[in-house]
Amino acid sequence: MSRQKILVTGADLAAQALEVLKNYDIVYAGKTPTEEDIVALCKEHDPVAIIVRYSKVGAAAMDAAPSLKVISKHGSGTDTIDKSAAKERGIAVVAALGANASAVAEQALTLMLACAKSVPQLNERMHAGFWDKSTHKSLELAGRTLGLIGLGAIGQRFARMACAMGMNVMGFDPYATTWPEGVQRVDLETIWRDSDVISLHCPLTDDNRGLINADTLALCRPGVVLVNTARGGLIDEAALLAAVENGHVRAAGLDSFAVEPMAAGHPFQNRSGFILSPHIGGVTSDAYVNMGLSAARNALAVLGQTVEAA
Template structure:
């Protein structure tokens, strides 16, 4: 009996619903925190036809260690950890589970926005310490405020709908988005910085927008702006944000992603007031885990089926 072709998963597991679709393949797991050297060794040993990316980066060295590799499928929507030019040069297709975690991430963005506006964590800590700050505390009312969205894909649009339902004015920037619903007002990026009372990032990380939130752009924002990031940490110059929050120019930052992940310990944000932090878990829900796994597997199988059809035709 011939050995089954291998799918390498850069993680420790897949949802059972996703795994059930891979009956014709042997699935090899790289573990919870695979290093590049681990992935190279596994690729050399198993020569996978597909890699499903959960954690870690997929480098040219990993691709070269797997001559049979035809597809790299992201278990999620962001493909910045995959060297896409290297994949294209080797004829390897890169796919993403676009929209599979949109509900989960949009909800996390809303949780961070509300947490910042309503001082949820700070008031909880004060209450547990026996304080009653009703006479001195005022929260931010979001109804009537302007939310500026950078990125209007599946997550950004879902978050926009939630903000609209709360009575917020929604403005957004995305040069690639068309057919926007009428409650999103398209604007240029400069308008976002100048007008928004709160800004939420929902765009992929590219070489062009790395550190787009920096000392210069933050200085152009309204005093007291709230910043939310559930996209990629590299979109923000973290030292510049720390300075802006410290000065009070940025009222609060709700962050679910960071330049280096896992977050370094110690980190410049640790112990600093004005930061509401979560460990890049926006897309980590039971439903999203299934949706992303199934989408990643289906994308993988679609590419492999096309490759097989082309091989037979040739």
């Protein structure tokens, strides 16, 4: 009798997660699967679960896998999964909430510091033989105000880091069930008006797509720093480019983009004021294991299997 199959929309999964899933056959979609690839693999293998690392999972993939019971995200953001289609078909959608919180919060902190201190630019100048001590002025963050949009596990962890640095921290999150100590709860208008640094930590929804746009950027303080380790669709990239080029935004530290992977010739490339990383905030050796284990355990919980500790 053949074993049930689980499709992983990536090329690998942590060994610890594979041990949890040892009673299933694992099918990998490869490093850069397309939606069409996912649909084809669903038709071929009829998985009972999909663990989503890359690509989108839409209605066509769900219809191609009549045995599918659960779609488990290898991470916290489920915007690449058609949740409405899943609900209509009785397919559970689960996420590895908090599994990569430390990693992503550290990346947000890194990008904020790099923007404030011009680390990449100074490093490049030093390697080219320049000594810019007499001409460079960086931004001191102690006493400055950080505005967080989204206070889930990542936002809360970043808030604690910023508070420890002596920053004034305020946040907006109408869905937060807990609120971190030392963070002032404010509305979005206050975030725009009073923040020296704005950092995005919210999921992408139809309601907040393009949240950072020409109008909201115009409300921000001149010289604001913008950090995004959430989803690229939260930002109108043309509006941000204009704001950086005219100096209204001091610098933008970005780990996610509207279209990924970023194609050669993107307007942010080779432009001063942009510090870029390829959506790797949650890509650490520890987070890789934590997200894999959480995704595997979440899938098995829906499938009704006993989840062994690992």
